[in-house]
Amino acid sequence: MRVEQIAVFLENKSGRLAEITARLAEENINIRALSVADTADFGILRLIVDNVEKAKKTLKSNGFTVGITNVIAVEVADKTGGLAGVLKTIEAEKLNVEYMYAFVNKTGENAVLIFRFDDMDKAIESLQRTGYTILSGEQICAL
Structure with missing residues (x-):
């Protein structure tokens, strides 16, 4: 199973992230997970949202460069070594992690690791x- 993720390219300047989140909020689009990576000139915001197509349309209509990529969401126990176990499996297969981020769900029992391989x-x-x-x-x- 793959999860659709939105990637937004934005200038690395004050207010751009706030503008994106405000536009999504105005359209009642819920952000479930996110990651921000930046360089001196630009950033990449990766989002998992509850309505990918609506988010893409909203952001594009507000002048943002938007792409859709697929990622994998892996559920692990929220305890020491959860990530290490997943990475051991990946290493055994000689796979490369392009990027990842994580979040803990409401119960606090499990974490969700988002990967691009x-x-x-x-x-x-x-x-x-x-x-x-x-x-x-x-x-x-x-x-």
Whole structure:
């Protein structure tokens, strides 16, 4: 299972992130997870939202450069070593993590790790084979 993620390219200047979140809020789009990476000149905002198409349309109509990518959401126990176990599985398959971010769900029992791998299909197969739960976008939005 793959999750659609929005990637927004933005200038690295004051107020741009606030503008994006305000536009999404005005359209009642709920952000479930996010990550921001920046350089001196620009940033990449990665978002998992409850309505990908509406978010994409909203942001594009407000002048933002938006792309859609697929990521994998892996549920792990929220305890020491959760991430290490996933990465051990990935290392055994000689897969590369392009990027990742994480969040803890409301219960505090589990964490959700969001990954982009160099071989997404192989990653899904190996993680499921070793007993990890891969979440859908709908499941993330329901947390």
